Amino acid sequence: MRKHTTRMLALAAGSALALSACGGAEVGGEPTGGATDDATAGGGGESIKIGIKFDQPGLGYQDGAEFTGFDVDVARYVAGELGYGEDQIEFVESISANRETMLQNGDVDMIFATYSITDARKEVIDFAGPYFIAGQDLLVSVDNTDITGPETLEGKNLCSVTGSTSAQKIKDNHAAGVNLLERPGYAECVTALVAGQVDAVTTDDIILAGLAATEANAGKLKVVGNPFSEENYGVGLPKGSDQCEAINEAITKMIDDGTWEELVTKNTEGTGYTPNADLNPPTPDDCA
Ligand code: GLU
Secondary structure, eight states, X not given: OOOOOHHHHXXXXXXXXXXXXXXXXXXXXXXXTTOOSOTTSSTTOOOEEEEEOSEETTTEEEETTEEESXXXXXXXXXXXXXXXXXXXXXXXXXXXXXXXXXXHHTSOSEEOSSOBOOHHHHTTEEEEEEXXXXXXXXXXXXXXXXXXXXXXXXXXXXXXXXXXXXXXXXXXXXXXXXXXXXXXXXXXXXXXXXXXXXXXXXXXXXXXXXXXXXXXXXXXXXXXXXXXXXXXXXXXXXXXXXXXXXXXXXXXXXXXXXXXXXXXXXXXXXXXXXXXXXXXXXOOOOOO
């Protein structure tokens, strides 16, 4: 795995441009390890803004000055293949409801944020990938026995996130008798669940597994384990981007060279989660 030096992370977290660059050398896609010359300089030395989640442990998570998770690691790998050193990446929070707008406004160059490829989203943005396939599931209290799938939610209080496919699917297919509470992020939904304010939280199984396994929630919650959708995680790009092919090549290389497997294992360790092996690793779709 790549080494995340404090220097790099401090840079990624904050003002990448505050340090004046000294070396002019392009990093050419390879992490420069302990190199002292700063890649914000000179030819090809532009930084890249990547949208991630900040509150999804194991996927996209801000831990002080550090960013961790599968999406973050995949983003670093892909950005590396595109020629960006780790210290040229600026991670920006992209909550579910803001992703399309952030790409449209140029607030970020690309998004790796448990971002499902959908036709509706493809109307306004482009996607590369997918690089992972998850499934929508339910998170409940560890002693709950009556919630076993979306058809058992009648009369229940359910939490999901605004702008997600998860909330949309409930509204489209399972709304009858379900009281849906929407929050900006899943961590907020989990807080409501632990506090007894809702009976269940719904989103992708891998997200729920990461949230359930945090120290604060250990032993309190369980993922139902009955996925009822296929969520194809893509790399969000502005409409008309010319990066899709190169990103797909990077994803394919990451899968072929064994990195994908390593990153999944590392980031799901201790959660009890295993990806659906019939669907993973996926093959990227053709670019538009
Ligand atoms: N993958 C789903 C989506 O893109 C749910 C997870 C999320 O909100 O990031 O909406």
